[in-house]
Amino acid sequence: xxxDKSKTNKKNIIEISKLNxxxxxxxxLKNIDLEVKEGEIIVVCGxxxxxxxxxxxxxxxxxxxxxxxIVVSGTExxxxxQKIRKIRSEVAMVFQHFNLFPxxxxxxxxxxxxxxxxxxxxxxxxxxxxxxxxxxxxKDQAEKYPNQLSGGQQQRVAIxxxxxxxxxxxxxxEPTSALDPEMISEVLDVxxxxxxxxITMICVTHEMGxxxxxxxxxIFMDEGQxxxxxxxxxxxxxxxxxxLKLFLxxxxxx
Amino acid sequence: xxxxxxxxxxxxxxxxxxxxxxxRTNLFSSWIxxxxxATSLYFLYLMIPPLLDWMFFNASFSFGTxxxxxxxxxxxxxMATNTNCGREGACWPYIYEKLYMYTYGFYxxxxxxxxxxxxxxxxxxxxxxxxxxxxxxxxxxxxxxxVFYPIVSYVLISGGFGLLPIVETHQWGGLxxxxxxxxxxxxxxxxxGVVLALGRQSKLRVIKLFSTLFIEFVRAVPLITILFxxxxxxxxxxxxxxxxxxxxxxxxxxxxxxxxxxxAEVVRGGLQxxxxxxxxxxxxxxxxxxxxxxxxxxxxxxxxSIPNIVGSSISLFKDTTLVLIIGLLDMLAMVGLTTADPYxxxxxxxxxVFVTIxxxxxxxxxxxxxRKLELRFNTExxx
Numbered sequence: 193x194x195x196d197k198s199k200t201n202k203k204n205i206i207e208i209s210k211l212n213x214x215x216x217x218x219x220x221l222k223n224i225d226l227e228v229k230e231g232e233i234i235v236v237c238g239x240x241x242x243x244x245x246x247x248x249x250x251x252x253x254x255x256x257x258x259x260x261x262i263v264v265s266g267t268e269x270x271x272x273x274q275k276i277r278k279i280r281s282e283v284a285m286v287f288q289h290f291n292l293f294p295x296x297x298x299x300x301x302x303x304x305x306x307x308x309x310x311x312x313x314x315x316x317x318x319x320x321x322x323x324x325x326x327x328x329x330x331k332d333q334a335e336k337y338p339n340q341l342s343g344g345q346q347q348r349v350a351i352x353x354x355x356x357x358x359x360x361x362x363x364x365x366e367p368t369s370a371l372d373p374e375m376i377s378e379v380l381d382v383x384x385x386x387x388x389x390x391i392t393m394i395c396v397t398h399e400m401g402x403x404x405x406x407x408x409x410x411i412f413m414d415e416g417q418x419x420x421x422x423x424x425x426x427x428x429x430x431x432x433x434x435x436l437k438l439f440l441x442x443x444x445x446x
Numbered sequence: 447x448x449x450x451x452x453x454x455x456x457x458x459x460x461x462x463x464x465x466x467x468x469x470r471t472n473l474f475s476s477w478i479x480x481x482x483x484a485t486s487l488y489f490l491y492l493m494i495p496p497l498l499d500w501m502f503f504n505a506s507f508s509f510g511t512x513x514x515x516x517x518x519x520x521x522x523x524x525m526a527t528n529t530n531c532g533r534e535g536a537c538w539p540y541i542y543e544k545l546y547m548y549t550y551g552f553y554x555x556x557x558x559x560x561x562x563x564x565x566x567x568x569x570x571x572x573x574x575x576x577x578x579x580x581x582x583x584x585x586x587x588x589x590x591x592x593v594f595y596p597i598v599s600y601v602l603i604s605g606g607f608g609l610l611p612i613v614e615t616h617q618w619g620g621l622x623x624x625x626x627x628x629x630x631x632x633x634x635x636x637x638x639g640v641v642l643a644l645g646r647q648s649k650l651r652v653i654k655l656f657s658t659l660f661i662e663f664v665r666a667v668p669l670i671t672i673l674f675x676x677x678x679x680x681x682x683x684x685x686x687x688x689x690x691x692x693x694x695x696x697x698x699x700x701x702x703x704x705x706x707x708x709x710a711e712v713v714r715g716g717l718q719x720x721x722x723x724x725x726x727x728x729x730x731x732x733x734x735x736x737x738x739x740x741x742x743x744x745x746x747x748x749x750x751s752i753p754n755i756v757g758s759s760i761s762l763f764k765d766t767t768l769v770l771i772i773g774l775l776d777m778l779a780m781v782g783l784t785t786a787d788p789y790x791x792x793x794x795x796x797x798x799v800f801v802t803i804x805x806x807x808x809x810x811x812x813x814x815x816x817r818k819l820e821l822r823f824n825t826e827x828x829x
Binding site: 252254273277280281284285287289291292293294295304305308309353354357 | 721723724726727728729730731732733734737741742745746749
């Protein structure tokens with residue numbers, strides 16, 4: 193197992209131990225143990241139905257789990273609504289289908305959480321939102337509605353929206369899977385830039401180029417458990433488990 | 447390799463445009479449709495001429511002299527009576543004579559300006575709402591109208607508070623009463639319906655059970671039963687001799703609860719159309735349950751539900767005529783009441799036709815209006 197030298201002296205921001213989750217009888221997550229250090233970039237991959245999305249959705253409690261513990265920046269996840277809201281204000285999420293609010297303009301999508309959750313004034317929130325939109329390159333679309341934007345632009349708005357509350361951790365749930373091929377790179381560019389700024393990221397993605405470029409660790413999941421965890425170099429060139437070798441051969445042939 | 451000349455643009459063949467095409471596709475597209483068209487035309491031929499005869503050509507328009515905003519319009523020397531109207535045509539002077547009853551019931555004639563202001567206010571609301579486009583103040587203006595309109599209307603119509611002479615509810619009648627029942631029914635039941643719809647989707651078992659039971663119980667019972675319960679059965683349970691709860695109020699409570707159950711189902715339909723991703727995104731950015739519903743879910747769900755909300759409101763509007771069976775004198779009840787006047791015996795037909803026309807005008811404008819609202823909301827978020 194790998195340890196990235198530059199991160200060893202940083203403290204853990206996410207600690208997942210003995211995590212188990214069932215959907216009815218289906219054992220979706222099996223004894224997951226995972227520690228993420230501050231500023232680390234983790235890529236999670238694996239075949240569909242392997243529990244990758246479920247795992248990261250447990251981190252901000254969009255999914256309930258039955259056994260095990262998750263500690264996010266010192267707060268343990270429980271049913272307590274107060275704690276959940278505290279964690280959600282520190283953990284932002286970007287979804288596969290963007291999930292922008294179609295009845296609000298782009299800038300209103302961004303200012304919603306700052307105004308209603310973090311009690312910022314409209315003016316502050318708006319200024320910050322416009323700065324973020326500028327950063328993801330769509331400032332001139334601020335007054336449009338989400339449906340007027342392309343998929344890639346919508347996803348960049350979604351990233352800007354999740355950055356609006358200055359989160360410590362970003363969760364990406366297959367952010368490029370619903371995009372047309374020519375729009376994938378504009379979203380990945382934004383993510384690469386984010387990664388260079390020291391924010392903690394967990395990305396569920398099949399973009400192996402992205403993984404190779406920015407990940408500190410890559411986690412391969414299959415059938416609800418972590419099969420292999422390695423740094424990018426070993427992951428791609430020296431896979432240990434047979435299942436990962438098979439998976440890589442399937443996705444890297446083209 | 448070939449080069450082609452530029453082709454001239456032509457109009458389509460004459461059989462493919464305009465009236466001929468329309469007739470072909472809509473009336474004579476197959477032999478069945480041709481037969482149906484012919485049959486319909488025959489029935490219209492049977493019905494329309496006698497109707498026109500009755501309504502206009504054989505009808506009496508001898509209103510005498512009418513004062514219309516200060517101008518005297520002379521229709522005839524004197525107003526027609528029931529007997530010199532004749533039986534082969536409508537006797538419109540009867541409607542004119544009883545117009546006050548149809549509009550205000552037994553509302554004191556000296557106080558008519560009060561309901562008139564409310565009528566004007568109501569009409570102006572419908573004109574003002576689509577004009578509010580300035581996003582910044584839109585919500586505030588609409589909110590204040592929602593709050594102030596009912597209060598002002600109530601104070602004006604019922605009086606009291608040391609401002610205006612009290613007009614008791616048994617004096618209210620006609621169109622005024624119809625509008626009061628319909629608008630109170632709709633305005634009061636709407637928020638209750640939204641809460642019930644959310645309750646039915648709640649994760650809290652008790653709230654979910656209560657909402658479901660209430661909705662399913664009320665929806666399984668005819669409005670007439672609820673009105674009877676509110677009017678005759680409820681007082682049996684109250685202290686004997688205590689008539690402190692007004693009859694109109696009891697009917698209104700019954701109607702509002704009845705309508706709330708229907709609105710709840712309509713709104714639930716809208717809620718179910720909201721993708722799960724919207725809830726998840728709202729959760730993920732840290733909104734509370736209340737914020738999530740108020741800011742994200744309901745605005746979208748209600749917009750989707752507009753056609754059904756209006757449809758349900760129109761049904762309620764029509765159902766208000768049922769209140770005549772518990773002795774409230776709404777517009778329809780006025781037909782019976784005014785033709786019981788010995789002077790105008792036997793003029794029910796005119797009354798029913800008149801009420802039909804008024805109802806149709808109001809309800810048809812309502813549905814056109816909602817269609818406008820829908821289109822306007824739609825243009826806001828798609829191109």
